[in-house]
Structures are given as structure tokens and as C-alpha cells.
Amino acid sequence: MVALAFAMLVVTSEFSIAAVALPAIGAELGAAPSVAAWVLLAYALPMAAISIPAGRWVDRADPALVITMSMVGVAVSSVLAALAPAMWVLLVARLLQGFAAGLTLAGYLPVISANVNPDKRGRALSVVVTIMTVGGMAGASLGGVLAGTFGWRSVFLLKLPLVVVAVWLLLRVTSKRRGGLPRPDGALLREAAVLSGAVASLLLAIDLPAKQPVLAGGFGLAAVALLLLWSRLPQSQQVVDLLRARTFGFTMAGLFLLCFNAGVMTFLLPYFLSDVLGEGPAATGTLMLVFxxxxxxxxxxxxxxxxxxxxxxxxxxxxxxxxxxxxLLLTLGPGSGLTTLGWQLALIGAGFGLFNTPIITAILASAPAEGTGTAGGVSATVRMVSQTVAPAVTALCWTVAGGGLAGFRAGVTALVLIQGLGVLALLAARRRR
Known part of the structure; x- marks a missing residue:
């Protein structure tokens, strides 16, 4: 579990670690902030796009070898990113990083299934989640120090020691499974291409509404069309059938809806502190650490x-x-202090911590033994899309309500209702006697 936690930490910390270097990257490579933001998006797009087909491929492979190959790919592309002489080279390197990282997201549940007894999987997953969370927090802080001392290129080399440790441990301690690394067939590659287009169109549709609403609508329609095309592919039927199963389908719905919690930290908190309380980024960072x-x-x-x-x-x-x-956030106002906001965010973090590990355990329990890779790929895509859509929804509520305290409360209300539906979905997922 420690080996797997290091591998997961490598791929999940890329968002926060790279984010701290965006201003320096834009300044050195001559990129506007809107272009520099693609350093993050170029990593997220392929991760979300290939997780499902990669999961089906992992079900035919040795998942420990898949994650090992993923770590090697992340390491090579990280070095390429650190040496990038131009923005387009950096973006290509980030795309390669995202593809490699997607294999780890698809392979981690099969590794747990092969190495941990069912009655201990919750505790095992808590090891992974805790190391990922604490490590990601420390990585973001260390990345900021490195970027300020040695420049932004050092940020992409920060995780290389973790890659070495993860690969060494995975090859030593995980049980081997037949399958090796089978060659992906044409059907798998076509599915990956269709899903890549669908996910890219969806994220662009979310990112563009305020800037170019007509273009955003076009991307939204393209995303729907490509998702319908994917659902008609013969190779997608395994995923469709899995989602139609009562327990797995409702569990995925609960995961999608409750991960809207991301809207609090990624949008509502910084805007409430800035526009209502008049606080700066330092307060935002401190309260995020509390959560x-x-x-x-x-x-x-x-x-x-x-x-x-x-x-x-x-x-x-x-x-x-x-x-x-x-x-509880609905009780906040202009006179609320940081202490009040802090203990409320601590309670929200505790609640989400109580949800986060069990939901992964539930996904693993509801998937067939031969389909844990597929389940891992689906859950990775669902979580990533949810955490991308959530800030857009809260931003829309904020804007419609006119911003300020009214906008904050509108966003909180929307998140409470959406997450409440997620709880109902989890209650419906429980098998009837």
C-alpha cells in the first residue's frame, strides 16, 4: 500500500505542484495566463480520456507492471517538461505525462484487489489516501520553495525520487499476475480516441461560457455526440453494463455528486475571503491546510x-x-472571522474524509473480480469530471446572484442540494435484502 500510495502521489500531486509555477512559466516562455493555464489542462485531459479504455486493458494485464510502466513514462515526460525550450514542447510533455498517469489511475484498484484481503481493503485504502493527501500538501509547499529558489523547471523534477521508490517497491512486494503487458488492439485505441474527443469537448465547453458562449455550446454538443457514439461501440458495452448494475451505477452517481464538494475549495472559499472578508491568498492557503x-x-x-x-x-x-x-457556511457573513470559517472547513474536511476512503472501497466491492481495472478507470474519469464541473457550477451561481455574500450563499445552496442527491444515490446503491 505504501508503494501504491507513492505511485498515486506522483500522479495526483502534479496539479498542485505545477500550479505554483504557472506565473514563472508564463514569464519565461512568453505565454499569457490563459495559455499558461493549459499546463494544467494538458495534464488533466488525457488522464480523464484514457482512464476507461486503460482500465479495460489493465484487466487483461499485470497491473503492477502497468503502474511501473506508467511511472517510467511520468519520469521521462517530467524530464522533457523540465528541459522544454518553448511552451508547445512543455504542453506536449504534459500531455504525455497525463497519458502515463492515466495508467496508474486505471491500475490501482486491481493492485489492491490482488494484494489485500477484502476485509482489510478499507484500512489499506486509507493508507493510500492519507499519504496522497499529506504528500500532496507538502509537495505543493516544497514546489513553491523550489520554484522560487531554483526556477520553475526544478518543480517537474521534484517527484523523480518518489518514482524510483515506487517502482522499486512495486516490483519487490506486489504479487505477480498473468498477462504481462498485452498489446492494445485497434478497438481499444478507437475507444480511447472517441473518449479523448468527448472529454476534451466537455472541458472546453465548461471553460468557455463566459468568454465565447456560442463556441462553448458547440463543444457541448460535440461532447454529447461523441459520448453517444462511444456508448454504441461494441467494446464499451462492458462499461455500460457495469454502470447499469444497481450497486455500481448508484455508487458512481454518489461519487460524482458528492465530489462537487471541490467547488467549496476551488471557487467559493477564495472569492468569499477576497470579496466579502477582504482577505488575501495567504488566508486562503492557511484555511485550505485546515481542510x-x-x-x-x-x-x-x-x-x-x-x-x-x-x-x-x-x-x-x-x-x-x-x-x-x-x-453551516450559509451562516457566514461580513462579520465572520477566520476562526469561525476555519472550524467550519475542518468539519467539512472531516465529513469528506469519512466519505472518501469508504467510497473507493465500495467501488472495489461492487465491481466484478475480472473488472476492477475498468471500475478504477470509470471512477477516475467520474471524479475528475465532477471536480472540473463543480467550480463552473459554483461560478455560475455566484455570477447569477450578483457575487459577494449573495453569490456565496447561492453557490453553497447549490452544492448542498447536489451533494444531498449524492447521499440519496448511495442509499439507493445498497442491495435490497
Missing amino acids: IAALSLMSPVGGWLADRIGPLRVAAAGGAATVATTS
């Missing part, structure tokens, strides 16, 4: 409870706690 610390402390508890009383039950309880504590 992350509470999430990290509660993750092992969620994993232990998932093994004792069932992951879906604990995930639903964690989701309900997240909804209840998020609704």
Missing part, C-alpha cells in the same frame, strides 16, 4: 469503519456529514 488536515485525520477512521460495518453505509454517513457541515 486537508481534517480530511487526512478522518481517512483512517473511514477505512476502519468501512471494514467493520460496510463501505456503502459509511460512505453515505460521510456524505451526509459533508452536506450538513457544508450547510
Whole structure:
């Protein structure tokens, strides 16, 4: 689990670590902020696009070897990013990083399934989640120090020691499985191409509305058309059938809706602090650490409870706690201090920590033994799309309500309602007697 946690930390920390270097990247390579933002998007797009077909491929392969290959790909593309002489080279390197990282997201559940007894998977996953969360927090801080001391290029080399440790541990301690690294067939590549177009169109449609609404609408229609085309492909039927299964389908719906919690931290918190309380980025960073610390402390508890009383039950309880504590934000006003906001965010983090580990355990439990890679790929795509859509939804609510305190409360209300539907989905996912 430590080996897997290091591998997952490598791929998930890329968002926060690269984000701290965006201003320096834009300044040196002559890119406007809107162009520099593609350093993050170029990494996210391929990860979301290939996770599902990669998951089906992992089900025929040795998942430990897949993740090892993924780590090598991340390392090589990181070196290319650090040496990039121009923005287009950096973006190509980030695309390659995203493709390589998507293999880890598709392979981590099969590794757990092959190496951990079912009655201990909640606790095992809590190890992964805790190391990922704490490591990602430390990585972002260290990345800022490195960028300021040695320049932005050093940020992309920060994770190379972790890659070495992850590969060494994975090859030593994971049980081997037949399959090796089979050659992807043409059907798999076609599916990946269609999903890549669909995910790219969806994210562009979300990113463009305020700037170019007509173009955003066109991308939205393209995303729908490509998703319909994908659902008609013969090779997609395994995923479609999996989503139609009551337990797995409702669990995925709960994951998608409750991951809208990201809207609090990525949009509502910084805008509330800036526009209502008149605070700066330092306060935002400190309060984010409070949220992350509470999430990290509660993750092992969620994993232990998932093994004792069932992951879906604990995930639903964690989701309900997240909804209840998020609704506390509606009591905030111009006179609210940072202390009040801090303890409320700590409660939200604890609630989401109680949800986060059990929901992954529930996904693994509801997937067929031969389809854990597919389940991992689907869950990675669902989570990433949710966390991308959530800031756009809260931004829309903020804008429609006129910003300020009214906009903040409109965004919080929307998130409470959406996450409440997620709790209902998890309750519906439980099998009837």
C-alpha cells in the first residue's frame, strides 16, 4: 500500500505542484495566463480520456507492471517538461505525462484487489489516501520553495525520487499476475480516441461560457455526440453494463455528486475571503491546510469503519456529514472571522474524509473480480469530471446572484442540494435484502 500510495502521489500531486509555477512559466516562455493555464489542462485531459479504455486493458494485464510502466513514462515526460525550450514542447510533455498517469489511475484498484484481503481493503485504502493527501500538501509547499529558489523547471523534477521508490517497491512486494503487458488492439485505441474527443469537448465547453458562449455550446454538443457514439461501440458495452448494475451505477452517481464538494475549495472559499472578508491568498492557503488536515485525520477512521460495518453505509454517513457541515457556511457573513470559517472547513474536511476512503472501497466491492481495472478507470474519469464541473457550477451561481455574500450563499445552496442527491444515490446503491 505504501508503494501504491507513492505511485498515486506522483500522479495526483502534479496539479498542485505545477500550479505554483504557472506565473514563472508564463514569464519565461512568453505565454499569457490563459495559455499558461493549459499546463494544467494538458495534464488533466488525457488522464480523464484514457482512464476507461486503460482500465479495460489493465484487466487483461499485470497491473503492477502497468503502474511501473506508467511511472517510467511520468519520469521521462517530467524530464522533457523540465528541459522544454518553448511552451508547445512543455504542453506536449504534459500531455504525455497525463497519458502515463492515466495508467496508474486505471491500475490501482486491481493492485489492491490482488494484494489485500477484502476485509482489510478499507484500512489499506486509507493508507493510500492519507499519504496522497499529506504528500500532496507538502509537495505543493516544497514546489513553491523550489520554484522560487531554483526556477520553475526544478518543480517537474521534484517527484523523480518518489518514482524510483515506487517502482522499486512495486516490483519487490506486489504479487505477480498473468498477462504481462498485452498489446492494445485497434478497438481499444478507437475507444480511447472517441473518449479523448468527448472529454476534451466537455472541458472546453465548461471553460468557455463566459468568454465565447456560442463556441462553448458547440463543444457541448460535440461532447454529447461523441459520448453517444462511444456508448454504441461494441467494446464499451462492458462499461455500460457495469454502470447499469444497481450497486455500481448508484455508487458512481454518489461519487460524482458528492465530489462537487471541490467547488467549496476551488471557487467559493477564495472569492468569499477576497470579496466579502477582504482577505488575501495567504488566508486562503492557511484555511485550505485546515481542510486537508481534517480530511487526512478522518481517512483512517473511514477505512476502519468501512471494514467493520460496510463501505456503502459509511460512505453515505460521510456524505451526509459533508452536506450538513457544508450547510453551516450559509451562516457566514461580513462579520465572520477566520476562526469561525476555519472550524467550519475542518468539519467539512472531516465529513469528506469519512466519505472518501469508504467510497473507493465500495467501488472495489461492487465491481466484478475480472473488472476492477475498468471500475478504477470509470471512477477516475467520474471524479475528475465532477471536480472540473463543480467550480463552473459554483461560478455560475455566484455570477447569477450578483457575487459577494449573495453569490456565496447561492453557490453553497447549490452544492448542498447536489451533494444531498449524492447521499440519496448511495442509499439507493445498497442491495435490497
